[in-house]
Each structure stands twice: as C-alpha cells, then as structure tokens.
Amino acid sequence: xxxxxxxxxxxxxxxxxxxxxxxxxxxxxxxxxxxxxxxxxxxxxxxxxxxxxxxxxxxxxxxxxxxxxxxxxxxxxxxxxxxxxxxxxxxxxxxxxxxxxxxxxxxxxxxxxxxxxxxxxxxxxxxxxxxxxxxxxxxxxxxxxxxxxxxxxxxxxxxxxxxxxxxxxxxxxxxxxxxxxxxxxxxxxxxxxxxxxxxxxxxxxxxxxxxxxxxxxxxxxxxxxxxxxxxxxxxxxxxxxxxxxxxxxxxxxxxxxxxxxxxxxxxxxxxxxxxxxxxxxxxxxxxxxxxxxxxxxxxxxxxxxxxxxxxxxxxxxxxxxxxxxxxxxxxxxxxxxxxxxxxxxxxxxxxxxxxxxxxxxxxxxxxxxxxxxxxxxxxxxxxxxxxxxxxxxxxxxxxxxxxxxxxxxxxxxxxxxxxxxxxxxxxxxxxxxxxxxxxxxxxxxxxxxxxxxxxxxxxxxxx
Amino acid sequence: xxxxxxxxxxxxxxxxxxxxxxxxxxxxxxxxxxxxxxxxxxxxxxxxxxxxxxxxxxxxxxxxxxxxxxxxxxxxxxxxxxxxxxxxxxxxxxxxxxxxxxxxxxxxxxxxxxxxxxxxxxxxxxxxxxxxxxxxxxxxxxxxxxxxxxxxxxxxxxxxxxxxxxxxxxxxxxxxxxxxxxxxxxxxxxxxxxxxxxxxxxxxxxxxxxxxxxxxxxxxxxxxxxxxxxxxxxxxxxxxxxxxxxxxxxxxxxxxxxxxxxxxxxxxxxxxxxxxxxxxxxxxxxxxxxxxxxxxxxxxxxxxxxxxxxxxxxxxxxxxxxxxxxxxxxxxxxxxxxxxxxxxxxxxxxxxxxxxxxxxx
Numbered sequence: 001x002x003x004x005x006x007x008x009x010x011x012x013x014x015x016x017x018x019x020x021x022x023x024x025x026x027x028x029x030x031x032x033x034x035x036x037x038x039x040x041x042x043x044x045x046x047x048x049x050x051x052x053x054x055x056x057x058x059x060x061x062x063x064x065x066x067x068x069x070x071x072x073x074x075x076x077x078x079x080x081x082x083x084x085x086x087x088x089x090x091x092x093x094x095x096x097x098x099x100x101x102x103x104x105x106x107x108x109x110x111x112x113x114x115x116x117x118x119x120x121x122x123x124x125x126x127x128x129x130x131x132x133x134x135x136x137x138x139x140x141x142x143x144x145x146x147x148x149x150x151x152x153x154x155x156x157x158x159x160x161x162x163x164x165x166x167x168x169x170x171x172x173x174x175x176x177x178x179x180x181x182x183x184x185x186x187x188x189x190x191x192x193x194x195x196x197x198x199x200x201x202x203x204x205x206x207x208x209x210x211x212x213x214x215x216x217x218x219x220x221x222x223x224x225x226x227x228x229x230x231x232x233x234x235x236x237x238x239x240x241x242x243x244x245x246x247x248x249x250x251x252x253x254x255x256x257x258x259x260x261x262x263x264x265x266x267x268x269x270x271x272x273x274x275x276x277x278x279x280x281x282x283x284x285x286x287x288x289x290x291x292x293x294x295x296x297x298x299x300x301x302x303x304x305x306x307x308x309x310x311x312x313x314x315x316x317x318x319x320x321x322x323x324x325x326x327x328x329x330x331x332x333x334x335x336x337x338x339x340x341x342x343x344x345x346x347x348x349x350x351x352x353x354x355x356x357x358x359x360x361x362x363x364x365x366x367x368x369x370x371x372x373x374x375x376x377x378x379x380x381x382x383x384x385x386x387x388x389x390x391x392x393x394x395x396x397x398x399x400x401x402x403x404x405x406x407x408x409x410x411x412x413x414x415x416x417x418x419x420x421x422x423x424x425x426x427x428x429x430x431x432x433x434x435x436x437x438x439x440x441x442x443x444x445x446x447x448x449x450x451x452x453x454x455x456x457x458x459x460x461x462x463x
Numbered sequence: 464x465x466x467x468x469x470x471x472x473x474x475x476x477x478x479x480x481x482x483x484x485x486x487x488x489x490x491x492x493x494x495x496x497x498x499x500x501x502x503x504x505x506x507x508x509x510x511x512x513x514x515x516x517x518x519x520x521x522x523x524x525x526x527x528x529x530x531x532x533x534x535x536x537x538x539x540x541x542x543x544x545x546x547x548x549x550x551x552x553x554x555x556x557x558x559x560x561x562x563x564x565x566x567x568x569x570x571x572x573x574x575x576x577x578x579x580x581x582x583x584x585x586x587x588x589x590x591x592x593x594x595x596x597x598x599x600x601x602x603x604x605x606x607x608x609x610x611x612x613x614x615x616x617x618x619x620x621x622x623x624x625x626x627x628x629x630x631x632x633x634x635x636x637x638x639x640x641x642x643x644x645x646x647x648x649x650x651x652x653x654x655x656x657x658x659x660x661x662x663x664x665x666x667x668x669x670x671x672x673x674x675x676x677x678x679x680x681x682x683x684x685x686x687x688x689x690x691x692x693x694x695x696x697x698x699x700x701x702x703x704x705x706x707x708x709x710x711x712x713x714x715x716x717x718x719x720x721x722x723x724x725x726x727x728x729x730x731x732x733x734x735x736x737x738x739x740x741x742x743x744x745x746x747x748x749x750x751x752x753x754x755x756x757x758x759x760x761x762x763x764x765x766x767x768x769x770x771x772x773x774x775x776x777x778x779x780x781x782x783x784x785x786x787x788x789x790x791x792x793x794x795x796x797x798x799x800x801x802x803x804x805x806x807x808x809x810x811x812x813x814x815x816x817x818x819x820x821x822x823x824x
Binding site for chain 1: 471473474496497498499500501502505509510522540541542543544547548728758760762763772774775776777780783
C-alpha cells in the first residue's frame with residue numbers, strides 16, 4: 001500500500017483524510033486526480049503538490065508493523081489500582097419482559113432467571129472494588145439487574161455497608177431501573193444517599209408499550225409514567241439533579257413522535273440518552289425500517305441545521321446530542337497535531353477490560369462491562385474470590401490481533417470503535433464476527449467524516 | 464526521637480517515607496490511611512511501585528495514636544474532605560495529648576484559630592529581605608526540575624542528598640516541598656509564591672536567599688529542587704506556565720540539571736526536545752533524566768482534562784522500560800526510587816561537577 005488515506009468527493013469539494021497525520025485536507029479537483037494517480041502508480045505530470053504533501057508527512061504508507069494495545073503492559077496496574085466503577089448485577093429477576101432485552105430469549109445464552117446476588121457476594125464485590133482502586137480519586141457503584149429494585153433491601157445494605165466501611169473516597173451510586181417499583185420510601189433513600197437514577201423509557205405510550213411489557217404481557221407505560229410523575233412533582237430538586245432517562249430506539253419507531261415526547265412537560269429539562277437495540281449476540285437480525293432510517297436522517301439534518309443557526313434549537317432532537325458530541329470530538333482531534341503513528345499500535349475502541357465499568361454477576365463472576373453476555377466464556381475475566389485473569393483481559397484488550405493484517409492497512413485505525421464485545425460469539429473471539437463489524441464501523445466513520453466536512457463547508461466551527 | 468503517626472497516607476508522602484531515615488528527630492512508627500483509599504493491610508511501598516517499606520498501612524487512627532508522640536498531618540493525592548477526615552483527627556490527637564504537625568495547608572477560617580494554635584507549627588523557614596543585588600554562587604548547584612508538578616522530584620532530591628552525604632560532601636539544599644525542613648532542607652521562601660513583589664524582585668530575592676545559605680553553611684554542593692512544572696502540559700493544564708523554574712534559573716545558574724519525566728514510551732527525539740527546551744529556557748541542558756514511576760492515565764484525562772492523572776508502575780516495569788527504550792540513548796536515564804540507580808545518578812552528577820572544577824584550574 002502506497003498511502004494510508006481515504007479520499008472522497010462531496011458537494012463539489014474534494015477531500016483527503018490521512019491516517020498517519022489524522023488530518024483532513026480540502027484539495028482541488030486537479031490535486032485530487034494527481035493523488036489518485038500517485039497512489040495507483042500512474043504517471044503524474046506535476047508532482048509539486050504531491051511532494052509538498054509528502055514533505056509535510058502526508059501520503060506516507062502505513063508504518064504499522066504490529067498490532068498491540070499500548071496499555072497491554074499496564075493491565076495489572078490499572079486493574080489492581082485504578083478501578084473506576086463497579087456494576088453489581090443484584091438480581092437476574094425482572095418484572096418486565098421487554099422484547100429487546102438481553103434476557104428475553106432473543107440473545108445467545110442469556111435468559112431471565114430467579115438468581116439474586118447474596119449480601120456476602122455483594123460485600124465481597126464492594127471490598128474488591130476498594131481493594132483495587134487505591135489510585136482512583138472517585139469510584140462509582142452501579143446497581144443493575146434484571147430489575148435491581150426487586151432487590152432493594154440488598155441495595156440498601158450495599159450502600160450502608162459502603163458508607164460505613166469505606167471512609168474518605170469520593171463514592172457515588174447509580175442505578176438503572178425500569179422505574180415501575182419506585183415508591184416514596186425508595187426515593188427518600190435515594191435522596192439520603194445521593195443515588196443517581198437512570199430510568200428506561202422508550203417514548204410515548206404506543207412506542208413504549210410495544211417493547212417494554214410487564215411480565216403479564218401488558219404495556220408498562222402507565223405504571224412507569226406514574227412513578228416518573230411522582231418523582232417530578234414531589235421531589236423536583238432530586239428529579240432535576242439526579243434523574244436521567246435511557247431510551248432504546250426501536251428501528252421501526254416513528255422518530256418524529258420521539259421528539260415530541262422528549263419535549264413534553266415531563267422530560268423537557270431532563271437528560272435523555274438513546275441507544276439502538278443491542279445487536280451483540282442477538283439471535284435475530286435487527287432490521288431498520290426505511291421509515292425509521294429516513295426519519296433518523298431527517299432528524300440529523302434538522303440537528304445540523306440548528307447547529308448552523310438555521311433552525312431553532314427547540315426543533316432539533318435532543319436524542320442526537322450525544323452522537324453530535326462524538327462528531328465534534330472527532331473533528332477537534334483533526335485540528336490538533338496527532339502523535340506520529342507508532343510502528344506497533346492498536347485500533348481505537350477497546351478499553352482496559354473491567355477498569356472502567358467492572359460488571360459483577362449475581363454469582364460473583366467478573367466481566368468487562370454490563371453490555372457483554374455473562375454467559376460468554378471468552379468475556380469472563382475473573383471472579384471476586386480468585387481475582388482477575390490478566391491474560392484473558394489482555395486478549396480482550398488486544399482484539400485487533402484477530403484482524404492484524406486488515407488493521408495495519410485500515411484508514412480508520414485511529415477512529416475505530418470496535419471492542420472485544422463485537423467479536424464475542426460466547427465460546428470464543430471470532431475473527432469472522434469482528435470482520436463484519438469492521439465493515440460497518442468503516443462505513444460509519446466515512447459517514448461521520450462526510451457529515452463533519454459538510455458542516456465545515458457551511459461555516460460551522462467545531463468547539 | 465519522637466514516634467510519628469503519618470495520616471492520611473498515600474503516594475504524596477511516599478518519598479518521605481522511603482527516606483524516613485533522613486528525618487531529623489522523628490521516627491515514623493505508624494502509617495494510617497482512610498479506609499476508602501484501599502491501602503489498609505498493604506505495605507506502604509505499594510503506592511509508588513518501589514520496593515517494600517516494611518510499614519503496613521492501617522485504617523485505624525485511634526489505635527495508631529496509642530503508640531505515637533506526634534501526628535504528621537500530610538497532604539494527599541486524594542481529594543480530602545477536611546471536615547470529615549482531618550478535623551476529627553486533630554481533635555482526637557490533641558485530646559490524647561499528642562503533638563500534631565500539619566504538613567498540609569489548613570485554613571484558620573475552617574478549623575478555628577484556637578484549634579490551629581494548639582497544634583505545632585512547622586520549623587521556621589528562612590526569609591530574607593528581597594532587595595539585594597545579584598550574587599554569584601560559587602558552590603556547585605544541582606537543579607532538579609520536573610515535567611509536571613507531580614513527577615517524583617522529591618524522590619530525586621532526597622536520594623541525591625543521601626548519596627552526596629554518603630560520599631562525604633557537605634550538602635546545602637532547598638527543597639520543592641513546603642515541609643522540607645523535616646529533612647534539614649530549606650523550603651522555598653514564601654515570597655516566591657505569594658508576596659506582592661514583582662517577578663524581577665523575586666528573582667533577586669531568591670538569589671540573595673541562596674547566597675545567604677551558601678555564606679552561612681559553606682557547603683560543597685547545593686541541591687535545588689524547584690517546585691511546580693517546567694512547562695505547560697497542554698493548553699488546558701498550564702498552572703504557572705513553568706514560570707517558577709524560569710525565575711529560579713535566572714536567579715541561580717545551576718551547574719548540573721536533573722529532569723524528571725513521566726514514564727511514557729520515551730524516544731530519543733523526545734529527550735532531545737526537552738534538552739533543547741532546558742538549554743534555551745534555563746540556560747543548561749539536562750545531565751540526566753529521571754523516570755517517574757507514573758504513566759499518564761490518558762483515559763482518565765479524557766474524562767477530566769483539566770488535571771494530570773497518572774497510574775503508578777513498578778520498579779521492574781521501569782527497569783524493563785529502560786531496557787526496551789533507553790538502552791541506546793546517549794542521555795542517561797535513571798530511576799531515583801531504585802536506590803542503586805540513585806547512586807549512579809549521584810555519581811554521574813559528581814563527575815560532572817568535578818569536571819567543571821578541573822576546567823577552572
């Protein structure tokens with residue numbers, strides 16, 4: 001490979017992204033043609049511009065000789081001393097039967113069960129966190145399920161145990177819940193112990209009830225909204241400061257309806273983060289309807305217009321703000337001089353498994369985060385009794401080794417977001433599975449770069 | 464000798480603990496950390512990745528107090544809630560008729576004048592009239608600076624003091640920490656940090672301060688550990704833009720320089736860049752580098768980009784790093800936490816200073 005670049009045309013403009021420099025250049029059509037010739041070894045009449053680029057470090061070949069994550073040597077330092085968050089699966093029980101839930105039966109080897117975490121396991125996990133975070137200035141303990149509020153007594157014990165035993169560290173608590181079991185006694189406890197809450201809501205009644213069903217098959221909208229309203233009306237300060245919402249986007253949803261919902265009186269000041277239905281280890285393909293895709297792209301278009309000052313912000317969907325933040329961060333990095341591409345490097349995406357959000361199952365097994373399947377042999381990185389399996393963590397961190405040759409020549413190596421979870425097929429890490437994701441991530445990167453360039457063309461400044 | 468309990472202990476006080484035999488009049492007996500800091504039951508040496516220190520950290524302040532005469536209240540890399548962690552301990556220690564020596568800033572407004580007046584103040588720091596003419600320092604001066612304010616400079620200063628003394632030299636020293644007097648080292652005079660005088664006057668004053676020490680103590684060598692960072696870290700983390708080292712080296716021309724850097728995967732080019740920076744900013748190039756036992760935690764800094772966050776690595780990882788990346792460099796790179804390496808660093812500096820003297824003859 002002669003050069004490590006991506007070239008594209010858009011709106012009559014010509015661009016070059018150079019992976020070595022992590023920069024995008026706007027170039028003329030003539031120069032575009034010259035570079036196309038140069039990289040395909042065709043004769044180029046005028047090499048002046050190409051030579052100028054080369055002298056500035058552009059158009060070089062990939063210098064990558066090997067794939068290894070730079071943190072590989074320090075996994076044990078981080079896992080032993082710098083854990084940031086512990087997520088306790090306090091129960092596998094749930095009073096909901098959401099269609100898209102990882103435990104609904106639609107995913108490999110994950111189903112609802114009646115298993116609860118014991119207080120002994122929970123306390124050992126909390127001890128494990130503090131024993132492994134001596135260099136962390138803050139730590140967070142998250143409660144996760146199933147539906148964690150089915151184990152509220154255990155959660156209370158965990159919070160009280162932590163506060164009594166571990167003095168002096170900045171500790172915060174969070175919980176992800178379907179909201180249905182919240183009552184005043186629980187909210188009082190949350191307020192007293194400064195526990196932040198993420199409540200899952202999917203949108204207006206029809207959309208919410210489509211997937212988020214009670215165990216009896218009925219929709220949960222009324223129940224959940226009653227609880228949300230209770231918090232907002234009776235505990236307005238807590239609602240404002242500590243309650244956020246998670247929205248899972250069904251690819252058959254009418255996106256316009258979601259915007260209306262987010263702007264409704266109940267949520268107008270709230271932080272709502274959205275994600276698409278999890279396709280990791282799903283038995284079924286998650287298909288995106290044409291209407292959804294068109295609707296989503298239209299919302300994106302409106303969001304960009306609002307950023308350009310051509311549309312009131314109130315007309316832009318808040319569901320896109322996190323996605324836009326990613327784009328913004330990516331383009332801010334393009335503005336800075338990137339470190340030279342090392343000869344041995346790893347693509348973007350993986351974090352040190354377990355360091356940022358260590359997930360502890362009801363039985364005490366350790367996993368990198370709550371998004372991976374706790375039935376996966378390859379993703380399990382230890383147990384609270386026996387500690388971390390550093391070699392396994394290193395394998396997950398170095399997931400790029402599965403596709404070493406592809407990664408060495410992939411223009412998106414710095415911009416990649418693939419981690420081990422994408423290659424997990426429950427029993428092993430699969431190169432084939434990873435390759436499928438690579439293609440989709442590359443497409444996404446190109447789309448993001450093009451969107452950002454379009455915004456720049458229209459005068460937007462990333463900040 | 465007074466028996467000391469150190470509280471609240473973490474990496475910040477580790478250089479002092481590693482060189483505790485150099486403390487004048489004190490012997491450290493107990494090391495106590497809040498329970499949430501995750502150090503209970505571990506050897507105190509774990510915090511800096513060095514060898515074991517033979518002192519086990521506990522979280523039981525009250526028990527530790529029983530066998531001690533004095534409490535060192537020390538600064539920490541953790542965020543300290545003074546109301547929760549410090550004030551009750553001061554009261555408990557005073558009630559138990561123990562001395563309390565605060566080695567961290569305490570606010571009279573918060574603690575109350577009565578409480579603060581009941582605890583010991585640190586030894587007097589020399590202060591001089593900051594209006595003198597510039598003096599030439601005849602004694603060889605070894606400067607110690609760091610790429611950032613927390614790059615393990617104090618380890619180097621204590622190690623060099625120990626090694627120079629071991630070799631029979633009479634050492635005068637100005638240290639980068641405000642409680643350097645515990646080791647017989649002068650702290651930086653306070654007017655350097657907060658007096659309402661111009662930067663020019665501070666430079667003159669510091670020159671006078673060092674000259675007075677030289678005149679009075681007549682040392683063979685002066686070690687000058689400069690607080691703060693030698694340059695801004697990036698456009699968000701700049702603290703004083705490296706102003707203090709600049710001023711210090713305007714005041715005092717050092718004869719040898721040690722630069723402490725983070726233990727990243729360093730390259731020859733990187734060290735050369737730092738050397739050029741030192742030459743043009745401070746007037747001399749580094750004679751050697753020290754690898755701090757810290758790598759930058761880029762992940763945490765992504766979340767909190769306004770402060771440098773690091774992760775500690777071990778003495779063996781530093782050794783491996785030196786073997787892997789530094790072996791072929793011309794510039795010597797040491798690890799001051801490793802006592803063997805500290806000796807080598809001191810020997811190199813002595814050879815450098817001796818070569819000056821030969822040229823002058």
